[in-house]
Amino acid sequence: MPEFRVGETDFLLDGRPFQIISGALHYFRVHPDLWADRIEKARQMGLNTIETYVAWNAHSPTPGTFDLSGGLDLDRFLRMIAEAGMYAIVRPGPYICAEWDNGGLPAWLFRDPQVGVRQYEPRYLAAVREYLNQVFDVVVPHQIDRGGPVLLVQVENEYGAFGDDKRYLAELARYTRDAGITVPLTTVDQPTPEMLAAGSLDGLHRTASFGSRSTERLATLRAHQPTGPLMCSEFWDGWFDHWGAHHHTTPVEESAADLDALLAAGASVNLYMFHGGTNFGLTNGANDKGVYQPLVTSYDYDAPLDEAGNPTRKYHAFREVIARYHKVPDSVPLPPQPAPTLTVELRDPVRLLDAPQRWKSWQSYDHLPTFDELSPIPRLALLRTRIDGDRPSVLTFGEIRDRATVFVDGNQIGTLLREHHDRAIALPRSNGELLVLVEDLGRVDYGPRIGEPKGIIGGATVDGMPLSTWDVLPIELTAIPDLRPDGTPATPFGPVVMRAEFDVDQPADLFLDTAEWGKGMVWLNGFLLGRYWRRGPQRTLYVPGPLVRAHGNEIVVLELDTMLSPEVSFVPHPLLGHTEA
Incomplete structure (x- = not known):
């Protein structure tokens, strides 16, 4: 040997x-x-x-x-x-x-x-x-x-x-x-x-x-x-x-x-x-x-x-x-060819907040748990409680990891980002159902913060008073591609699931242009391609050719924010954003 x-x-x-x-x-x-x-x-x-x-x-x-x-x-x-x-x-x-x-x-x-x-x-x-x-x-x-x-x-x-x-x-x-x-x-x-x-x-x-x-x-x-x-x-x-x-x-x-x-x-x-x-x-x-x-x-x-x-x-x-130092093979790879282009409309919106029980069962807690207290540990979860006040208030969290969108009675109040060190948001009224959609944007991969928990850390208060009773609904992401409308009309703004179908002449690599979308995740034929975010720099998502069929491809989008244009667009080349030059 x-x-x-x-x-x-x-x-x-x-x-x-x-x-x-x-x-x-x-x-x-x-x-x-x-x-x-x-x-x-x-x-x-x-x-x-x-x-x-x-x-x-x-x-x-x-x-x-x-x-x-x-x-x-x-x-x-x-x-x-x-x-x-x-x-x-x-x-x-x-x-x-x-x-x-x-x-x-x-x-x-x-x-x-x-x-x-x-x-x-x-x-x-x-x-x-x-x-x-x-x-x-x-x-x-x-x-x-x-x-x-x-x-x-x-x-x-x-x-x-x-x-x-x-x-x-x-x-x-x-x-x-x-x-x-x-x-x-x-x-x-x-x-x-x-x-x-x-x-x-x-x-x-x-x-x-x-x-x-x-x-x-x-x-x-x-x-x-x-x-x-x-x-x-x-x-x-x-x-x-x-x-x-x-x-x-x-x-x-x-x-x-x-x-x-x-x-x-x-x-x-x-x-x-x-x-x-x-x-x-x-x-x-x-x-x-x-x-x-x-x-x-x-x-x-x-x-x-x-x-x-x-x-x-x-x-x-x-x-x-x-x-210059070693013999290299005589052959070289062929130069790249433009990818197929096409545009199709997204349809069949299913709004996350309209029927959350379709995603998974609510779990009740006497405190606001971190994601890591849940099993399996989710990447996205809804947190629900009731607030009973009679005036505008301030909702404060211990720490956001990593993105939290706040709703009162289904109306969006605003979004808090960890990178901005956001912890508090004004509530125009402090009475009704409080919902918080929390997303883990990725765990730290370098330095002393490796292994830290995700979700909301350190609980929440309204005007300094602790909110101690919570229902938690971890979003089962693998179930999203199968989620279909139930006949209830839905508005196409987030958080919402939409879908489209398309055919191609023959399977090939594709580049999905997300410039007109807000923030979310995309599945192709049941495979989670990854996240998109309008803030860039990345604009296209790479779709490997082996995932693509000639006929009957289905794309499913979970939009967590707001789409400017609800359509799917494939472009000929990757667009990874501006450079420093």
Whole structure:
């Protein structure tokens, strides 16, 4: 069997120096019918390795489950990498960041406030060990010394930016070895002396994450990894976007020059990202460094392969750089073609507030529970109580996480946003049924707020008097595509469900233009594409071709705000928003 190990100056494959030229491709962000296409395009660009995170919360949405079906079939993904003649790097976390909801950690894990986060704490470690055993049951047979493609496995992820618990890192390394992982183990940290010192252990090979000043940052890494190959295992060739900001891009020429410097120095590299893909469903994360910033649905990342899997200028520039150091294939991907265009009317409105019992059953509480007190933990919920006053009042919440729209007797009063630090709203009258629609916009994926609860935190008061009796209705999002009008006339303003049908000449990728909509979520043929929001920067939602049928496609929209035009419009190209330039 082949052997892969860490040598004095290089990675060694069967005793010969081997420079890893890898690209990040997250299987859980790409439709599984497109995995082979994306892997082949990586090979054509000159990459020899595919790297992926493993998202714990995607595989284990509830305790005691571990889903390896469909788009979560890690075994199939690794087999496809091998069939393409490429190698693989697996990064199972348990924390992955990745701008992914909660950094990949399951929300249910933190229902018990005593459970530690990324530290040596028995309850947390017990859950982590169970998770890693499930992952490594898949990965172990795919290691290179067993005839598979896996060269490296990473322990934790940029831990030096979070903590310095060496016992915790040692326990993760022990779990990994006990589970049968025999290939070299790595860590990754940003190249500062403090982070490199805190985030690794002797015996684990240190690598770095950066996107510029390659020579300088390799020197910093070398000071903390005196022997063995240098590796930038996250070469940031782009960046992510959050709602309300601009679409991030990085200059092609600058990124190519930094990649050239890495390869010229003999360093190995993993492009983060080669192909970003999409935060399908409600899987986007968020940042909070004083201001809460939820991430958009697109994870295009300005990567060499765009969100729809098409080669960009950066793809060809990187291929040219790689060709200076290694032979690249003769073939290149075909240039992208415009997507089909069409427009259809949305119809059959069903207003959420008119018959909420159709969504799920109300649950009664003697306090205002957080989302994390509910089971399963919802992403969207209605909160209901009665208020009895005789004058205008002020409704105050402890904290909003993350968006709350307030109604009195069905009339919308206003919306509170976490990012604005909103907590209070004026009520024109304090008598009647008070409804609050609360949305989790994405859990924080980086920093000390990982694992925090969602919903309304700290209860609510009217003019300082606590509101203690509440009914809660978690919205069952998977039921929305099947929700049909019941004959009661409904107005087409939010929160409302509407639908449309359409045909195409033949199945193909589509780009859904949401510019005339407000805020909400979209399903195509029962698959939740993700969120849209008029505030941008993202304007189109990517629809993978395998989801599209020639005839009888159904699109369902949950509009939480107000549509300017109730119609579905598909456009020829993605529109990801304005840039800084």
